[in-house]
Amino acid sequence: MKYIKTLVGNTLEKSKLGNQGCGECQTSCQSACKTSCTVGNQKCENK
Amino acid sequence: MGKKRIHKFYMNNKYIVLDVNSGSVHVVDKIVYDILEYYETETLDYILSKFTSEYGKKAVIDVYEEITKLKEQGLLYAPEQNLVGLSYNKDNVVKALCLHVAHDCNLKCDYCFAAQGNFKGDRSLMSLETGKRALEFLVENSGNRRNLEVDFFGGEPLMNFQVVKDLVEYGRDLEKKYNKRFRFTITTNGVLLDEDKMDFINENMENIVMSIDGRKEINDNMRKTITGKGSYDIILPKFKAMAEKRKDKDYYIRGTFTNRNIDFSKDIMDFYENGFKSVSVEPVVTSEKEEYALREEHLNRVLEEYEKFSREYINIKKRDKDFNFFHFMIDLTQGPCIIKRTVGCGAGSEYLAITPEGDLYPCHQFVGEKEFNLGNIFEGIKNNTLRKEFKEANIFNKEECNQCWARYYCSGGCHANAYYSNSDLMKPYKLGCEMEKKRIECAISILANLGD
Numbered sequence: 461m462k463y464i465k466t467l468v469g470n471t472l473e474k475s476k477l478g479n480q481g482c483g484e485c486q487t488s489c490q491s492a493c494k495t496s497c498t499v500g501n502q503k504c505e506n507k
Numbered sequence: 508m509g510k511k512r513i514h515k516f517y518m519n520n521k522y523i524v525l526d527v528n529s530g531s532v533h534v535v536d537k538i539v540y541d542i543l544e545y546y547e548t549e550t551l552d553y554i555l556s557k558f559t560s561e562y563g564k565k566a567v568i569d570v571y572e573e574i575t576k577l578k579e580q581g582l583l584y585a586p587e588q589n590l591v592g593l594s595y596n597k598d599n600v601v602k603a604l605c606l607h608v609a610h611d612c613n614l615k616c617d618y619c620f621a622a623q624g625n626f627k628g629d630r631s632l633m634s635l636e637t638g639k640r641a642l643e644f645l646v647e648n649s650g651n652r653r654n655l656e657v658d659f660f661g662g663e664p665l666m667n668f669q670v671v672k673d674l675v676e677y678g679r680d681l682e683k684k685y686n687k688r689f690r691f692t693i694t695t696n697g698v699l700l701d702e703d704k705m706d707f708i709n710e711n712m713e714n715i716v717m718s719i720d721g722r723k724e725i726n727d728n729m730r731k732t733i734t735g736k737g738s739y740d741i742i743l744p745k746f747k748a749m750a751e752k753r754k755d756k757d758y759y760i761r762g763t764f765t766n767r768n769i770d771f772s773k774d775i776m777d778f779y780e781n782g783f784k785s786v787s788v789e790p791v792v793t794s795e796k797e798e799y800a801l802r803e804e805h806l807n808r809v810l811e812e813y814e815k816f817s818r819e820y821i822n823i824k825k826r827d828k829d830f831n832f833f834h835f836m837i838d839l840t841q842g843p844c845i846i847k848r849t850v851g852c853g854a855g856s857e858y859l860a861i862t863p864e865g866d867l868y869p870c871h872q873f874v875g876e877k878e879f880n881l882g883n884i885f886e887g888i889k890n891n892t893l894r895k896e897f898k899e900a901n902i903f904n905k906e907e908c909n910q911c912w913a914r915y916y917c918s919g920g921c922h923a924n925a926y927y928s929n930s931d932l933m934k935p936y937k938l939g940c941e942m943e944k945k946r947i948e949c950a951i952s953i954l955a956n957l958g959d
Binding site for chain 2: 461462463464465466467468469470471472473475476480481482483484485486487488489490491492493494495496497498499500501502503504505506
């Protein structure tokens with residue numbers, strides 16, 4: 461593509477493995493914040 | 508009006524388009540950015556009439572076709588996620604604890620949400636027996652999850668360090684017995700850190716969060732000793748030594764900003780100049796009535812500060828990739844799954860806080876609020892209605908989140924922020940939302956710049 465550079469493709473649809481999630485990832489508030497919620501910066505541990 | 512399916516913004520010299528439902532992110536030319544404004548609502552003829560003089564006919568048609576192609580590939584204007592039947596934590600698995608081993612503190616920080624460590628109750632330390640029972644409670648309620656998390660929190664957890672040590676040892680026994688893996692972390696003000704404690708923490712904790720507010724005058728203005736003196740000179744050398752010891756292990760130096768230091772990027776830089784590489788500085792959580800609270804009138808300056816710092820951050824990252832500001836980190840490729848992004852932090856369901864007496868609360872920020880008591884570790888969860896409320900407070904059920912482009916990044920925001928600002932778990936904290944949206948834009952624009 462000439463005018464559009466895709467930085468990242470379809471990540472959400474592809475991460476839909478059933479409707480439960482494996483739950484092995486870290487709880488977001490345990491990482492550093494403790495007073496806000498930032499989930500998008502966490503890693504999936506099932507990849 | 509239908510929900511917005513794309514979000515576009517210009518920052519740090521990049522035109523960026525985020526596709527809300529697929530998570531795709533595109534860096535585009537200005538012509539694309541302009542045409543996207545009309546793509547969904549107007550015909551190609553209209554778009555040609557509007558942009559041909561500026562960009563030329565061929566370019567407009569080419570861009571139109573590129574957008575259409577991405578749409579067909581599900582990378583632009585992707586339809587809403589179909590999560591019918593989403594069954595979040597139906598077995599009520601608990602996987603993480605915030606263990607309040609000490610409801611006492613050796614600092615007296617003005618803004619403390621824990622009311623100087625005691626969470627509005629009596630000063631107390633968790634007994635080893637209660638701590639052990641808490642770990643057992645976690646294992647018993649963890650179902651098939653292998654990775655379990657325990658954050659030693661307070662008050663100040665180093666005031667009860669022997670219990671911390673004994674609990675780590677007990678946790679290791681439980682790991683073997685039940686085939687689990689404990690990830691221990693600790694959040695400390697650093698006053699009692701000494702060589703022995705540092706060695707123990709370094710060896711046994713997967714992460715240490717060290718609380719300090721950046722520049723000396725900023726820290727000392729809020730984070731005071733019991734006698735009212737500043738704590739900076741006591742804690743900074745200890746935190747430096749601790750960070751030095753960590754080497755490639757995780758740590759965070761974590762500060763809070765209030766309306767007294769809206770120029771908080773200077774505090775972040777102060778951390779960096781002191782050698783700290785993993786940094787978090789967070790907006791204060793308090794009643795609007797407090798003199799130092801962040802209020803609507805401060806918002807624009809805070810947002811500008813984030814954006815200003817993002818420019819500085821790009822420059823630093825180009826020469827020092829190890830530097831990380833917690834809120835500018837975003838993982839676009841290995842990030843959490845859609846389920847996690849939908850349900851959020853898990854407070855009140857997967858994640859619980861436990862008081863020194865063994866009482867259960869949805870998270871550390873609700874501790875001491877009697878109506879949020881969920882039960883205790885000896886008898887289990889008693890307030891199933893409350894647990895259900897927390898479980899259902901997700902981005903589909905919160906009206907404002909449902910419409911917001913950032914919903915899959917913040918996942919509905921912090922329940923405690925929502926409750927304390929609006930007395931309603933389902934109504935997000937507006938200031939927090941605006942700050943979070945800005946941080947996400949900053950984070951993506953940083954990635955776009957670093958990818959060059």
